[in-house]
Amino acid sequence: MHDILIKNGTVFDPINNIDGEIIDIAISKGKIVDKVDESNAEVIDASNKIVLPGGVDIHSHIAGPKVNMGRLLRPEDHYRNLKPKTSVKRAGVGTSCPSTFTTGYEYSEMGYTTVFEPANPPLKMLHVIDEFNDTPMIDKACYPLFGSNWHVMEYLHDNKEDELAAYIAWTLRSVKGYACKLVNPGGVEQWKWGGDVEGLDVAVGNFGVTPREIVKGMCKAVQRLNLPHSIHIHANNLGMPGNYETSIETLDSMREYAKENTNGKPNPIAHLTHVQFNTYGGTNWMNITSGAEHLAKYINNNDHVSIDLGQVVFSDTTTMTADGPFEHKLQTLTGNRWVNADIEAETGCGIVPIKYKKSNYIHAIMWVTGLEAALMIDDPWKVCMTTDHPNGGYFTTYPRVVTWLMSQKAREKYMEKVNKRAKSRTALESLDREYSFSDVVISTRAGTARLLGLNDKGHLGVGADADVAVYNIDLNKIDPAIQYWKVRKALRRADYTIKDGEIVVKDGEVVKSVPGRSYWVDSKVSTDLAKSVESEIKEKFKDYYTIQMSNYIVAEKNIINSSPITVQAEV
Amino acid sequence: MSRILAEIILKLKPNSPSQPIDLREISPDIFAGKTKNEIGATQIWIGNTKETLGSIFEIIGETAGTPEDQIIVIEGDLPNSRRIGNKMTNGKIIINGKGGLYIGSDMKGGQITVNGDAGEWVGIGMKGGSIEVDGNVGAYTGSSYRGARQGMKGGMIVIKGNSGCETGAWMTGGTLKIMGDSEILPGVHMSGGSILIAGGCPSMVGASMTGGKIVLLGKTGEILSGFHLEEIKGKAKIDGEKIPGPFYSFSGDIAEKGKGKIFIHKENNSHLVKYEEFLP
Numbered sequence: 001m002h003d004i005l006i007k008n009g010t011v012f013d014p015i016n017n018i019d020g021e022i023i024d025i026a027i028s029k030g031k032i033v034d035k036v037d038e039s040n041a042e043v044i045d046a047s048n049k050i051v052l053p054g055g056v057d058i059h060s061h062i063a064g065p066k067v068n069m070g071r072l073l074r075p076e077d078h079y080r081n082l083k084p085k086t087s088v089k090r091a092g093v094g095t096s097c098p099s100t101f102t103t104g105y106e107y108s109e110m111g112y113t114t115v116f117e118p119a120n121p122p123l124k125m126l127h128v129i130d131e132f133n134d135t136p137m138i139d140k141a142c143y144p145l146f147g148s149n150w151h152v153m154e155y156l157h158d159n160k161e162d163e164l165a166a167y168i169a170w171t172l173r174s175v176k177g178y179a180c181k182l183v184n185p186g187g188v189e190q191w192k193w194g195g196d197v198e199g200l201d202v203a204v205g206n207f208g209v210t211p212r213e214i215v216k217g218m219c220k221a222v223q224r225l226n227l228p229h230s231i232h233i234h235a236n237n238l239g240m241p242g243n244y245e246t247s248i249e250t251l252d253s254m255r256e257y258a259k260e261n262t263n264g265k266p267n268p269i270a271h272l273t274h275v276q277f278n279t280y281g282g283t284n285w286m287n288i289t290s291g292a293e294h295l296a297k298y299i300n301n302n303d304h305v306s307i308d309l310g311q312v313v314f315s316d317t318t319t320m321t322a323d324g325p326f327e328h329k330l331q332t333l334t335g336n337r338w339v340n341a342d343i344e345a346e347t348g349c350g351i352v353p354i355k356y357k358k359s360n361y362i363h364a365i366m367w368v369t370g371l372e373a374a375l376m377i378d379d380p381w382k383v384c385m386t387t388d389h390p391n392g393g394y395f396t397t398y399p400r401v402v403t404w405l406m407s408q409k410a411r412e413k414y415m416e417k418v419n420k421r422a423k424s425r426t427a428l429e430s431l432d433r434e435y436s437f438s439d440v441v442i443s444t445r446a447g448t449a450r451l452l453g454l455n456d457k458g459h460l461g462v463g464a465d466a467d468v469a470v471y472n473i474d475l476n477k478i479d480p481a482i483q484y485w486k487v488r489k490a491l492r493r494a495d496y497t498i499k500d501g502e503i504v505v506k507d508g509e510v511v512k513s514v515p516g517r518s519y520w521v522d523s524k525v526s527t528d529l530a531k532s533v534e535s536e537i538k539e540k541f542k543d544y545y546t547i548q549m550s551n552y553i554v555a556e557k558n559i560i561n562s563s564p565i566t567v568q569a570e571v
Numbered sequence: 572m573s574r575i576l577a578e579i580i581l582k583l584k585p586n587s588p589s590q591p592i593d594l595r596e597i598s599p600d601i602f603a604g605k606t607k608n609e610i611g612a613t614q615i616w617i618g619n620t621k622e623t624l625g626s627i628f629e630i631i632g633e634t635a636g637t638p639e640d641q642i643i644v645i646e647g648d649l650p651n652s653r654r655i656g657n658k659m660t661n662g663k664i665i666i667n668g669k670g671g672l673y674i675g676s677d678m679k680g681g682q683i684t685v686n687g688d689a690g691e692w693v694g695i696g697m698k699g700g701s702i703e704v705d706g707n708v709g710a711y712t713g714s715s716y717r718g719a720r721q722g723m724k725g726g727m728i729v730i731k732g733n734s735g736c737e738t739g740a741w742m743t744g745g746t747l748k749i750m751g752d753s754e755i756l757p758g759v760h761m762s763g764g765s766i767l768i769a770g771g772c773p774s775m776v777g778a779s780m781t782g783g784k785i786v787l788l789g790k791t792g793e794i795l796s797g798f799h800l801e802e803i804k805g806k807a808k809i810d811g812e813k814i815p816g817p818f819y820s821f822s823g824d825i826a827e828k829g830k831g832k833i834f835i836h837k838e839n840n841s842h843l844v845k846y847e848e849f850l851p
Contacts, residue, residue: 073718074718075716085619
């Protein structure tokens with residue numbers, strides 16, 4: 001492996017307070033170093049180009065059983081994007097549910113180096129890990145689902161907080177998960193009996209716990225386990241008019257566990273994901289509007305919350321979530337073909353293809369809501385840019401979303417084409433905020449890495465992982481607020497992507513295929529507690545599952561580049 | 572100034588490969604303004620290998636400056652080819668031999684003539700222009716790709732022979748004429764446009780249709796239960812052309828709250844006389 005020297009690039013590195021300075025970045029043995037011997041190093045001339053840390057995506061459905069089901073459901077999705085093999089790339093297809101290899105290549109060609117898969121049933125984790133092994137170029141990890149897990153609800157019902165924490169630690173260690181995801185807490189279980197929970201205080205049948213208790217209990221457990229990422233929440237009533245109230249109530253229920261700010265930056269304990277789907281105002285489908293203003297106000301006043309956008313991009317895409325009842329509602333609205341699944345004692349799943357149309361009032365409101373949330377929340381460290389791939393749009397549309405954030409002109413130009421009534425009923429037109437390059441780097445790299453607890457990613461300081469992206473944007477000539485299309489084009493194909501100190505993409509084409517790591521978290525709880533909980537779960541497996549516990553556990557030897565992160569729990 | 576049409580002939584070399592050949596590069600839009608050498612060097616996929624057009628075709632004739640003046644003549648049987656005339660907007664392609672799959676896919680304008688049989692998916696997602704096939708075609712003529720909901724939207728397809736199943740599936744506009752027989756399920760899920768079947772069809776005409784029109788002159792089996800007889804009409808209209816009847820005019824498919832119309836020729840379908848008692 002050569003040393004690499006990136007010379008004369010315009011560097012943006014908010015974590016190290018570098019804002020567009022021209023400095024050299026030296027790379028040796030997969031890490032950023034102080035300096036390298038120029039005569040022995042491969043020199044990249046980055047003059048008049050920008051140099052950013054490699055992209056870190058906090059929320060993108062790229063692997064696992066539901067993505068695979070989406071692939072089966074949508075042959076026409078493959079047909080739209082055919083990628084032939086090259087000397088380094090394998091062949092692949094797909095836009096909203098691309099094949100694993102294509103996912104890795106396209107992310108890398110956009111300058112992304114780390115992608116986290118946000119929702120998987122623990123029971124199906126072997127499938128996820130297998131797909132991770134086949135997704136090259138990027139580091140990845142996934143968040144197992146706990147929102148409607150029978151064990152969680154039983155422990156909460158019996159007030160066994162220590163055991164709950166130990167169970168979560170056991171599950172993450174056994175199935176190689178990274179963080180805890182709650183999807184419509186309690187509601188997915190209720191859906192298995194044909195219902196849903198409409199509010200935070202409706203008891204879940206058979207278990208007698210409420211979504212509020214699940215959210216609070218899980219939040220507390222996650223904190224006691226010292227997991228690197230906070231709890232990742234998809235709130236109740238997702239996608240329904242007026243649901244911003246539920247979202248705020250959910251976030252507020254966890255405020256009592258809030259932590260102190262560190263280094264002047266907030267230290268969130270809850271991550272409200274794809275807020276765009278979680279923040280509608282109005283009372284019905286006719287008068288649905290954006291509720292971003294209310295959520296933004298709450299988040300500006302409270303430091304215990306971070307969000308990601310889930311921005312809608314008008315396209316023909318596939319919605320996929322563990323939220324079975326929501327997908328049922330969506331299916332009745334669209335009449336499209338669909339999948340709905342029940343995953344034993346853990347969760348559910350639904351998939352419905354959808355085409356977001358500019359002319360459609362509701363779709364236009366969705367588009368506005370995401371952008372309003374991004375622009376109204378003042379602190380970029382709390383906001384991650386995502387499209388909730390593929391629910392809001394494909395990850396390949398990120399450059400488009402970034403230009404909407406960076407340029408009011410881009411928004412205005414686009415707004416001419418969207419539904420007029422949606423335009424007149426929202427405040428987006430009056431927002432003149434434009435993200436700076438630093439803000440963009442925070443919401444796509446620095447902030448996401450920080451929220452995920454990845455200390456070696458998202459920045460270019462000495463000792464960081466050598467994940468770097470170089471884009472052909474000459475800031476002396478291009479003003480992102482005006483020539484936004486040039487920025488969009490440049491961000492779509494990185495000039496160089498460097499992954500762990502190796503040049504993997506050159507001129508927007510993959511030149512070397514590397515496997516990437518799979519992160520997971522091993523939270524050490526006290527030995528006695530771990531033992532007693534494990535034997536308890538072993539008993540429960542006989543009652544609740546169709547498989548043996550030994551087949552449930554994912555062995556580390558099955559993972560390519562397994563990268564455990566060990567933390568000490570407080571239980 | 573009169574237009575000068577330029578004709579370029581692609582003559583299939585003997586011992587052509589048996590693998591699938593992706594010929595989406597054969598289109599007046601791509602050929603116009605190029606030299607013969609450039610056309611010969613155009614990259615195509617044969618199976619999983621990259622090849623050039625020149626490796627399987629002998630290229631004779633000349634190219635035009637603009638697509639509308641370009642005529643492309645293909646000599647030889649290409650049943651294993653794919654996507655000839657993909658997304659073309661103008662000009663003319665003539666295939667003297669068997670055509671392959673996906674002929675004129677997503678075509679927007681111009682004209683394709685196949686003097687022989689063609690495979691499945693002729694004119695899928697077509698938006699304009701015209702396709703004429705002298706022989707028989709396979710299934711899914713003028714339909715959408717599997718799973719997609721955007722079938723033929725405009726333009727005209729004429730098949731002089733017989734057609735396979737699901738002709739005009741998810742069709743939303745345009746005209747499709749089958750001069751021979753059709754297999755089952757013509758116009759499934761169609762929401763607009765019109766289909767003429769001059770021959771017969773075994774059954775399931777217009778299943779799940781929500782709009783548009785199907786005219787059937789030959790014999791068919793039972794009409795689907797989602798349709799009801801509205802009236803008996805003296806003639807039917809396809810693309811402005813009057814077709815003498817009499818026709819049973821059915822409306823449906825009620826299962827999809829549809830308002831599609833199917834016209835079945837009365838004289839060739841005496842078994843449908845039982846519906847007449849339900850006439851208003």
